[in-house]
Amino acid sequence: MASREESVVVASAGTQAAHPHAALESQPSIRPTPASRAVWRWAREIARYAILVVASLAGIFPVLWMVTVAMKDQAEYANERVGLPDALSLSNFSSVLSDPQFLKYVLNSVIVVGVAVPVLTITSVMAGYALARLWGRAGIPILFVFLTSELIPLPIVAIPLLLTVKHLGIEDGTVRLIFVYSVLMMGFAVLLARAFFRSIPEELREAARLDGCGELQIFWRIMVPLARSPITLIAVLSFILLWNEVFLAVVLLDSVNDRTLPLGLAEFQGKYSSDWPKMAAALILSTLPTIALFAAFQGRITSQFSRSTVRE
Amino acid sequence: MASIEFKQVTKRYKDGTVAVSELDLAIPHGEFMILVGPSGCGKTTALRMVAGLEDISAGEILLGDQVANDIEPADRDVAMIFQNYALFPHMSVYDNMAFPLRMRGFKKPEVMRAVDDAAEMLGLGKLLRRKPSQLSGGQRQRVAMGRAIVRHPAVFLMDEPLSNLDAKLRTQMRTELARMHQHLGVTTIYVTHDQTEAMTLGSRIAVMRDGVVQQAGSPHELFHRPANSFVASFLGSPPMNLVRGRIADGALEVKGASHPSRVDGRPGWPGEPRDVLVGVRPDAWRIDGHEDPSERITIDGEVEVVEDLGSEAMIYFRSAAIIAGADSDSPVEKEDVLVARVAGVMRSSPGERIKFHAELNAVHLFDAHTGEALLAPDDSMSRNGLGAALGGPPQVELEH
Numbered sequence: 001m002a003s004r005e006e007s008v009v010v011a012s013a014g015t016q017a018a019h020p021h022a023a024l025e026s027q028p029s030i031r032p033t034p035a036s037r038a039v040w041r042w043a044r045e046i047a048r049y050a051i052l053v054v055a056s057l058a059g060i061f062p063v064l065w066m067v068t069v070a071m072k073d074q075a076e077y078a079n080e081r082v083g084l085p086d087a088l089s090l091s092n093f094s095s096v097l098s099d100p101q102f103l104k105y106v107l108n109s110v111i112v113v114g115v116a117v118p119v120l121t122i123t124s125v126m127a128g129y130a131l132a133r134l135w136g137r138a139g140i141p142i143l144f145v146f147l148t149s150e151l152i153p154l155p156i157v158a159i160p161l162l163l164t165v166k167h168l169g170i171e172d173g174t175v176r177l178i179f180v181y182s183v184l185m186m187g188f189a190v191l192l193a194r195a196f197f198r199s200i201p202e203e204l205r206e207a208a209r210l211d212g213c214g215e216l217q218i219f220w221r222i223m224v225p226l227a228r229s230p231i232t233l234i235a236v237l238s239f240i241l242l243w244n245e246v247f248l249a250v251v252l253l254d255s256v257n258d259r260t261l262p263l264g265l266a267e268f269q270g271k272y273s274s275d276w277p278k279m280a281a282a283l284i285l286s287t288l289p290t291i292a293l294f295a296a297f298q299g300r301i302t303s304q305f306s307r308s309t310v311r312e
Numbered sequence: 313m314a315s316i317e318f319k320q321v322t323k324r325y326k327d328g329t330v331a332v333s334e335l336d337l338a339i340p341h342g343e344f345m346i347l348v349g350p351s352g353c354g355k356t357t358a359l360r361m362v363a364g365l366e367d368i369s370a371g372e373i374l375l376g377d378q379v380a381n382d383i384e385p386a387d388r389d390v391a392m393i394f395q396n397y398a399l400f401p402h403m404s405v406y407d408n409m410a411f412p413l414r415m416r417g418f419k420k421p422e423v424m425r426a427v428d429d430a431a432e433m434l435g436l437g438k439l440l441r442r443k444p445s446q447l448s449g450g451q452r453q454r455v456a457m458g459r460a461i462v463r464h465p466a467v468f469l470m471d472e473p474l475s476n477l478d479a480k481l482r483t484q485m486r487t488e489l490a491r492m493h494q495h496l497g498v499t500t501i502y503v504t505h506d507q508t509e510a511m512t513l514g515s516r517i518a519v520m521r522d523g524v525v526q527q528a529g530s531p532h533e534l535f536h537r538p539a540n541s542f543v544a545s546f547l548g549s550p551p552m553n554l555v556r557g558r559i560a561d562g563a564l565e566v567k568g569a570s571h572p573s574r575v576d577g578r579p580g581w582p583g584e585p586r587d588v589l590v591g592v593r594p595d596a597w598r599i600d601g602h603e604d605p606s607e608r609i610t611i612d613g614e615v616e617v618v619e620d621l622g623s624e625a626m627i628y629f630r631s632a633a634i635i636a637g638a639d640s641d642s643p644v645e646k647e648d649v650l651v652a653r654v655a656g657v658m659r660s661s662p663g664e665r666i667k668f669h670a671e672l673n674a675v676h677l678f679d680a681h682t683g684e685a686l687l688a689p690d691d692s693m694s695r696n697g698l699g700a701a702l703g704g705p706p707q708v709e710l711e712h
Contacts, residue, residue, distance in 0.1 A: 206365050207398035211459075212386040212415035225402045 070280035077277050092281035102282065104257065105264030112174055112260055113242045116181035121235045124186055128193020129223055133205065134215070143194070150187040158251045165252060173258030180248055185238040196230040197223060236297050240290045261286050314376060314389075314466035314499040315341045316362060321371035323357050323523075331357040333523040334371070339516075344493050344500045346514035348507060349546070354523040355503045359469050362501060363392050375467065386415075391460035392469040395476065397452045399444040399459075405431075406440040409458045416463075430458040433492075450481045457492070468500040474509065486513060507547050511535070519543045541683035544591050544676055550626055550651045553592045556680060560585040564672075568631025568648065570603075570610045573672060580687045581677070588686065591676030594626065597652035598669040608669045613650065615664045623656045632665060 069077060070092050071085040096102055131139040165176045200223065208218045224231070246262035253259060259267070268282055316339040323332040332354040339345045347355035360366040362373055364385035373380050380388055391412075399408050406427060413423045431437050434454040444452055453473060460468055473489075474482045490513060493500060504510055510517050511531045518528035519542070527539040531547075538544035545551045557566040562576025575581045582588075590609065603610050613629035628651050630644070638644075652668055660666065677687035 201396065201398070203394045203396055203398040204400065206363075206385075207392070207394060207459075208400075208411075209365070209385045210363060210390065210392050211412035217415070222400055222402075 066280045066284060069277050070284055072277050074275055074277060092278050093285065096278060096282045096285060102264065102268075105259050105261045106286075108174060108258060108264075109243060109261040112177045112181060113239060115178045116242055117235055117239050119178075120182045120185050120189060120238055121231060123182070124189030124234060125193045125224070125227060125231055126219070127186075127190045128195075129197045129219060131190065132194045132197035133202070143191075146187045146190045150191070154247055158248060161248065162251050173253040173255060176252045177249060177258075177260065180252060181242050181245065184245075184248070185234075185241065189234045189238065192230055192234060193227070196227060200226060232297050236293055239293055243290055315339060315374075316345075316467060316499060316501065317372075317374040318358070319372045319374065321358070321361060321373055322369045323354070323361060323366060324369040330523050332361070335523075335525060337518055337525060337528060339499060339501065341499055342497050344502065344513065344515045346502045346504060346510045346517045347520055348504055348510035348517055349520035349526075351505060352522075353520040355505075355520050356471055357523075358520075359392075359471055359501055359503045362388075362467070363390055363469050364388055388467075389463075389465050390467040390469055391463050391465040393453075393456045393460050393471065393473045395472040397444075397456040397473075397476075399452055399455055401444050403443070404440065405436060405442055405444070405447070405455050405458075408444070408455055409462050412459060412463050426462045426464075427458075430461045433461070433495075434458050434488075449477050450485065453477065453485060454488075457489075461492075461496070466499065468498050470500065470502045472504050473502075475504070475506070482509075489513060508549060511547060517547075519546055537685070537688045538591075538676065539685050541589050541591065541678040541685075544678065544685070548593060550594050550653065552676070553594065553650045554589045554647065554678070555592065555650070556647070557588045557590045558586070559588055564588075564590075564609070566590055566609050566611070568611055568634045570612050570633075570667070571605050573609050574606045575672065578672065582686060587680035589678040589680050589683070590670075591678060592650075592670045592674075593676075594651045594653040596670055596674045597654075598671065599652075599654070599666055600669070601667065602669065603667070607673075608671055609675070611650070611668045611670075613666055613668050615660055615662050615666060616649070617662060618660050621656070625654050625656055625658055625660065627652045627654060627658075627660050627666075629666065629668065 065082060068083070068085055069081075071087070071089050072080075073089070073091070076086060131143055135142070161180055165179065170176050170179065204222060205218055208222055213221065244262055245260070246266065249260050249263045253263065256267075265282060265286060268279060316337075318335045318337040321332060321335040322330065324330050335354075335358060337345075347358060349355050357366055361368050362375075362380075364380070364383065368381050375383075375388060375390070400411065403411065409427045409430060410423045413426055418426070427440075428437075431440060434457060436451070436454055436458060439447065439451060439455075444455065447455065453476075456473070470489075474485050477485060486509060489502075502509075502513060514531060516528060517531055517534055519526045519534065521542055527534055527543045534543055535547050538547070541554055545554055555566050555568065557564055557569075559565075559575060559582055562574060563572040564575045564581075565572045576583075592609075598608075602608070611629075612632045614632045614635055615627055615629050617628040619626040619628070628649055630648050630650065634645075634648050650668070654660075674689045675687075676685065676689065678685055
């Protein structure tokens with residue numbers, strides 16, 4: 001190492017005389033020694049970790065804080081906003097869970113999202129496959145529709161959607177939401193599914209055809225098993241987005257009883273107006289499903305993002 | 313009967329490109345027919361039309377006695393091995409091989425028996441539980457073959473199955489394929505761009521170019537009696553040297569040759585003036601120093617590159633006359649670079665001047681404009697090969 005640096009310095013010194021900018025280069029440049037290099041590397045690592053830790057804490061702090069709030073009672077909270085609770089009390093959680101109104105909202109959400117997600121997953125995967133492999137050029141206008149649907153902001157579509165469901169005579173709020181929610185996520189889901197199926201080589205289809213498969217069999221026996229990742233991604237992401245959806249729920253629902261959880265929580269703010277700990281408990285309970293889902297499927301979702309292609 | 317026949321088969325795409333043009337080819341039962349040619353010549357398209365994966369624009373394809381144009385791929389009783397194997401990634405080796413049988417409704421015991429037989433033939437017994445991603449290229453290739461074999465189809469279609477393998481594995485698999493064909497005797501169409509594969513594997517070869525079959529016949533026929541200059545230069549490695557020449561007044565003038573050769577009265581040689589291409593196989597050059605304008609073409613060559621392969625060497629040279637006549641800046645004309653195959657004991661180095669001779673009895677002749685073959689040497693002549701390259705007296709004289 002040392003001799004290389006030496007020779008470089010010597011070489012640059014040798015060119016000084018001939019070089020027009022000799023004056024500027026007359027000072028030997030500060031060359032990093034092995035020791036200083038190691039220190040720099042170490043310092044960079046520390047800086048990297050420090051930033052990550054700070055960012056993570058900033059992200060997770062509100063959640064952790066909410067948990068501490070939920071475990072205090074009103075009085076305690078009034079005294080000490082931030083800080084650990086005296087006791088790990090779950091009484092707020094149990095009182096929220098025994099509130100029939102809360103449970104009704106949970107049920108509504110479960111029904112709506114529980115139906116919309118499977119419906120949209122199955123439909124979008126089939127549509128994505130059809131657009132990827134079966135429709136060819138003719139599918140491009142349809143694709144265009146899906147693409148642009150993703151670009152239109154929700155508020156623009158909200159009133160037309162309300163008019164449409166009224167026109168169709170759908171009175172029941174739950175049904176309205178199922179209907180609309182299924183379609184809401186379609187654009188992104190179909191695009192994702194199509195992109196995935198296009199990455200599967202045409203030869204697999206041809207081999208399957210030669211082996212005696214009809215189109216439907218190719219789809220169920222070969223394409224769907226291969227599509228586990230995107231299917232999971234579509235289902236989980238749709239679930240998370242739809243579970244938290246509040247805007248269209250506001251627009252489309254008439255009766256209080258039909259309210260989904262996010263909407264119901266907003267109303268809770270009035271009900272429990274000063275009981276923040278109870279509110280915190282309600283909020284935590286309502287995010288549990290999405291957290292659980294994400295934790296369970298995290299591996300598959302991130303693998304889809306990093307897109308390991310299908311190898312033969 | 314598992315014969316295949318192409319009758320004036322044409323494939324025309326929507327934008328007008330013609331991939332296959334009026335193909336006529338008859339492949340009798342049990343034959344191993346190879347379609348060979350450069351990329352884009354239509355060989356794969358022709359294969360896929362037999363499989364039913366491409367529509368036929370015109371003409372008929374007969375499988376056995378039946379016109380197969382409108383028969384679904386699944387009903388044609390053909391099995392195909394793809395270039396990229398097309399194995400189902402989510403299924404095990406066993407399931408991949410069992411798939412075609414299961415799709416046709418075979419019962420479990422039969423399926424098991426067929427798969428086990430095929431697996432044994434191909435040495436896949438221990439790999440049945442694995443997924444394709446856990447296999448090497450050669451193993452995947454064999455699974456693809458196994459999947460084709462289990463069905464006992466009437467026809468095998470192979471689309472460049474060896475091109476994704478490394479050279480050594482390729483040679484190995486070539487022998488396995490040959491063995492398999494001997495053993496099973498299934499009519500096969502094999503597509504490749506590699507002329508070595510074509511020469512070694514097929515009982516018959518069809519050379520294709522731009523959608524048209526140039527010539528079809530046994531490897532021997534195509535090599536020794538090529539129908540045109542394309543076939544002549546396509547088969548054989550290194551390829552045949554094609555040198556421009558002109559026949560006029562009973563003399564053959566070859567570009568870069570030391571002197572014209574007398575050809576009047578030679579049987580088979582054209583009498584009228586003609587532009588020709590003289591074809592000299594790399595192993596047909598002689599360096600024995602014997603110059604004779606009435607029997608030989610002589611090129612005073614300057615060696616440019618020597619490829620020493622151990623047992624033999626390839627000498628790339630250009631006529632000294634051409635080198636002298638060209639500017640140092642002008643690009644080397646590819647057609648001026650000639651190659652000779654000599655025995656390994658020959659030592660040669662770039663810059664050396666060697667006189668290369670080609671027997672008039674041993675050259676091919678093609679029309680310079682159409683490429684059509686005009687003359688081919690007798691088989692007895694071309695048998696001389698390497699021995700004469702050592703500089704010994706040409707065997708030709710002995711056989712006179």
